[in-house]
Amino acid sequence: MLSKFMGGSDRPQHLLLNRIVAVIITAADIALTQNPVGLITGLACLLMEWWATPDRDIEHKRGQRFGHRWWLIYEWFIPNHRHPLSHSLLLGLPLRLLWGTWPLLLMYLSQDPLWEILQTPWMVRVLLGAIASDCCHYALDGYWPHQMLLGK
Numbered sequence: 001m002l003s004k005f006m007g008g009s010d011r012p013q014h015l016l017l018n019r020i021v022a023v024i025i026t027a028a029d030i031a032l033t034q035n036p037v038g039l040i041t042g043l044a045c046l047l048m049e050w051w052a053t054p055d056r057d058i059e060h061k062r063g064q065r066f067g068h069r070w071w072l073i074y075e076w077f078i079p080n081h082r083h084p085l086s087h088s089l090l091l092g093l094p095l096r097l098l099w100g101t102w103p104l105l106l107m108y109l110s111q112d113p114l115w116e117i118l119q120t121p122w123m124v125r126v127l128l129g130a131i132a133s134d135c136c137h138y139a140l141d142g143y144w145p146h147q148m149l150l151g152k
């Protein structure tokens with residue numbers, strides 16, 4: 001599968017695939033919309049794998065990287081590695097987005113209601129980038145497309 005083609009499914013392969021996908025979706029967004037704001041889609045894809053990767057569910061094995069203690073708290077609530085609470089689009093992605101950004105979210109919520117934030121054009125791009133990032137992560141972990149929504 002994809003992990004054989006990429007030479008494994010460890011951190012270096014996840015980062016390489018994420019960068020390739022980020023460039024592709026940035027180029028596609030800019031080509032389709034004729035707007036450089038498409039850079040947000042690719043940037044969101046890169047940031048998702050860097051900051052809120054599904055593998056934060058094994059944070060204790062990842063070492064003292066930026067945000068290590070922050071994500072150790074998240075890990076306590078995930079029953080096991082690749083649980084749907086970390087490795088699924090429907091549960092894992094929203095949970096990691098909320099845990100990874102809740103201070104920023106609170107700052108925005110003090111100014112605007114959540115519904116208005118979700119309707120901003122850049123938020124759609126952030127979500128698309130995050131979904132693209134997670135899908136390539138799951139694919140490298142051996143998930144088939146029908147397993148990505150709810151996990152294995």
Ligand SMILES: [Zn+2]
Nearest residue numbers: 054055137141
């Ligand atoms: Zn994973």
